[in-house]
Amino acid sequence: MEYLNDMALFVEVVKVRSFRRAAEALNMPNSTLSRRISGLEKAIGLRLLQRTTRKIELTEAGQLYYERCKRIVDEARLAHEQLGEMLARPSGLLRASLPVDFANVYLAPLIAEFAQLYPGISFDFDLTPRQVDLVSEPVDVVIRMGEPANSNLIARKLASIQRFLYASPHYLQTSGEPQSPSDLSGHECLRLRGPDSDRWTLSGGGETQQVDVGGRFQLNSVGMLRRLASLGLGITLLPEGIAAQDVADGKLRRILVQWQASPVSVYALTETRLLPAKTQRFIEFVRDRLQA
Structure with missing residues (x-):
């Protein structure tokens, strides 16, 4: 009609x-x-x-x-x-918005594997931390770290990423190494912008502590936090995968090793539950690999 x-x-x-x-x-x-x-x-x-x-x-x-x-x-x-x-495998252009550092460390090898599995799918990735309008912008899926702010979107949880405390050997040598979570209040802490940026929740040994932290730097890039920490500007919270190379190179060292921060959740955000096959397969693939 x-x-x-x-x-x-x-x-x-x-x-x-x-x-x-x-x-x-x-x-x-x-x-x-x-x-x-x-x-x-x-x-x-x-x-x-x-x-x-x-x-x-x-x-x-x-x-x-x-x-x-x-x-x-x-x-x-x-x-x-x-x-x-029923006649063909998923194909077409998959447009996704991804967080820069998470995509480089965690998603890049998964994307390579996914691309080999589905040769009919091509990719257009926007690596950005900005808020994407899924209604007016040509984006199929947005992957973000942290709890979704927009309740109108469909959020599918992909994984929970553990975070630990890191600092450079130079910073620890000049400022001292904290021996307990409460000591962090007296240190320069590099914080990721968000609702809990000034209060870190740490768990270890069967207990949980909340510590008020502060410092000169607060930003919205995990990669920049890692870089500033490796340059000796303070203590920060990082996923283990993000910090791994700097730890191996001796630029960062994990501290208060018996403690870890509350995990950060990773979500795939879409405008609707009714997804084309290319998008549905991508979300399922990333979720399964991250959780494994």
């Missing part, structure tokens, strides 16, 4: 909040797209979009209609792909 196609056009317009950009993505004239949406509104008997010269906004009816239409369009797309899987 014609209105089912118009529903799919309406979903694309809402996603990018622009007739022009939607028309370019759909490879159809802007005038045709606008006429089809106007016809859809007339058929329904309600205005779905408020149009201005600069942007479009959903009406109350439009918001309700979009939520219903999107599910229907996603289901239809998934049905076509699942039937196609």
